[in-house]
Amino acid sequence: MRYVRFLKTPRVVAEKSTSRNEVCCLVTITSDLGDFFLPYDIELSAELLGCAGPKEYVLVWKTVQWTGGMRSLSIAIPLSKTQQSWAGLRVRVGAGPKRTHDDYASLSEQDARGVVSAWSATFAPNVEAQKLVERRFKPPQGPISGIWEETGESIARHLWxxxxxxxxxxxxxxxxxxxxxxxxxxxxxxxxxxxxxxxxxxxxxxxxxxxxxxxxxxxxxxxxxxxxxxxxxxxxxxxxxxxxxxxxxxxxxxxxxxxxxxxxxxxxxxxxxxxxxxxxxxxxxxxxxxxxxxxxxxxxxxxxxxxxxxxxxxxxxxxxxxxxxxxxxxxxxxxxxxxxxxxxxxxxxxxxxxxx
Ligand SMILES: C[S@@+](CC[C@H](N)C(=O)[O-])C[C@H]1O[C@@H](n2cnc3c(N)ncnc32)[C@H](O)[C@@H]1O
Missing domain, CATH: 3.40.50.150 (Vaccinia Virus protein VP39)
Known part of the structure; x- marks a missing residue:
């Protein structure tokens, strides 16, 4: 398995040439130990989610390409004025568009390459996301379970x-x-x-x-x-x-x-x-x-x-x-x-x- 990790957590920035706002983050895809980068090409879905209480809505999604040999991938998602008014925004990056969770079957699909999705913590135009990432798994007949881990290098504070x-x-x-x-x-x-x-x-x-x-x-x-x-x-x-x-x-x-x-x-x-x-x-x-x-x-x-x-x-x-x-x-x-x-x-x- 490999894990999408935020090297830079999502934040709202003004795009240089147009000064329109966009959400930017920097991700990598590594093994649990962080010693191997994903060596294959994979099309990822990068999604901006609007949060209203426990509910989430996909506001924008786009595909981004990870190419074997890469060490990091920069992602920018356009952010309209109305989207900025959401109290909480989150970013999901993973295989397959608009997924609400990962499971063993979906991770095993050829296109998914065993890549575990990352859901960022919430952020807003003036509020940075905490340096945390949520992994979401679901058993065949059970609820989605979210597990938080840190974005840093600690052995104890991430999933293996x-x-x-x-x-x-x-x-x-x-x-x-x-x-x-x-x-x-x-x-x-x-x-x-x-x-x-x-x-x-x-x-x-x-x-x-x-x-x-x-x-x-x-x-x-x-x-x-x-x-x-x-x-x-x-x-x-x-x-x-x-x-x-x-x-x-x-x-x-x-x-x-x-x-x-x-x-x-x-x-x-x-x-x-x-x-x-x-x-x-x-x-x-x-x-x-x-x-x-x-x-x-x-x-x-x-x-x-x-x-x-x-x-x-x-x-x-x-x-x-x-x-x-x-x-x-x-x-x-x-x-x-x-x-x-x-x-x-x-x-x-x-x-x-x-x-x-
Ligand atoms: C590789 S992590 C595995 C974490 C988790 N079980 C998993 O599968 O995601 C190893 C865990 O063992 C814990 N550990 C290492 N040495 C330990 C010790 N002497 N006493 C208690 N826990 C220890 C670490 O803090 C870490 O959480």
Whole structure:
């Protein structure tokens, strides 16, 4: 997958020759790590949206061309006088015109090239957009879910491939006969289902779980730097009936805080997505998983990862040495490959051996 990112967020400027106003922004299309630019040509739709409360209207749209080899693309959208009177404007840039969301199927279309759309924050002629971008996903039978991330380079404060791939498949948990349900849910699902997410980043996986499973009690954890963006996403997220979402700080390099320990009794599921990309962090991550497994007998551990380098395999050795047994491995091919299977997210599911 690749992501449209705002290098310069949209703003209203006067066009030099005519002094008419237009909305300008600068975008790029990169991998989650920011290490690869989209190497293919793709026609993008650049849209100016007028916001009235929660409703949005497409005021102007135009196609813009990204060409393989590019590193950035400047976009200008004309802005009429009447359009300037909207209290809030937003810009969407993505594949396919006038889309209200992305989903796995649309991202997998040949023309979409696995490019995830960006919705800017609101702005107005005299108000700059915050340096945030919204990603919008929708499961086949569910509401559109918006997740905010920052436009900067922080590891924690933007979305990663494994988190999106896992989140987009979590809808399968609503059918107890799917491979994913059999792997992740206990044979007898106790209510409430207590879930903990490690390294939640912007919170997409945990939030999607709380939107999917009624009565789920989901605790999202990460370092303090993630708190602001994840809380923003929690505050705006819908939830399945009876489900709850909270954020707590949890650093794998320290003991699990006492206050958090109390709320973690009877955990059924621990999830982590794209938390194994840095082999130096794997010992601390596995230590934390061991502590959690000892606290909650029978807990299922699900780790989604896109292997970027063979050094990340140390995670598997450490898990085996700590006494975890892999019980399932599920493949999620990522949208946007030239050939299917170029980029794959695997979900590794474990149980603590002494508990089985
Ligand atoms: C690559 S991001 C993945 C974020 C999210 N799970 C996703 O898939 O979009 C890795 C996450 O692990 C968190 N992390 C890294 N080291 C950590 C540590 N020692 N303790 C807790 N979280 C950590 C980072 O802050 C970051 O949010």
């Amino acid at each position: 491939d494994a988190g999106i791939a896992l989140s987009c498949h979590l809808v399968e948990l609503t059918n107890k006969n799917t491979e994913l349900s059999k792997a992740l849910l206990p044979p007898v699902v106790s209510s409430p289902l207590r879930v903990l997410e490690l390294g939640t980043g912007c919170g997409m996986v945990g939030i999607t779980l709380a939107q999917t499973i009624a009565d789920a009690r989901v605790t999202l954890t990460d370092l303090p730097e993630a708190r602001e963006i994840v809380q923003r996403n929690i505050d705006t997220a819908s939830r399945a009936k009876g489900a709850s979402l909270v954020f707590q700080e949890l650093d794998w390099d320290t003991e699990i805080p006492l206050q958090l320990q109390k709320s973690l009794k009877h955990l059924a599921l621990v999830v982590a997505a794209d938390c194994t990309y840095n082999p130096d962090s794997s010992p601390a991550l596995v230590n934390t998983l061991s502590r959690l497994a000892k606290m909650s007998s029978g807990v299922i551990i699900a780790v989604a990862m896109k292997m970027r380098h063979s050094s990340e395999e140390i995670f598997f050795d450490l898990m085996a040495a700590a006494g975890f047994q892999e019980t399932s491995k599920i493949m999620f091919p990522l949208p946007g490959d030239e050939e299917i299977g170029e980029e794959i997210v695997y979900l590794h599911v474990y149980k603590y051996a002494t508990c089985s």
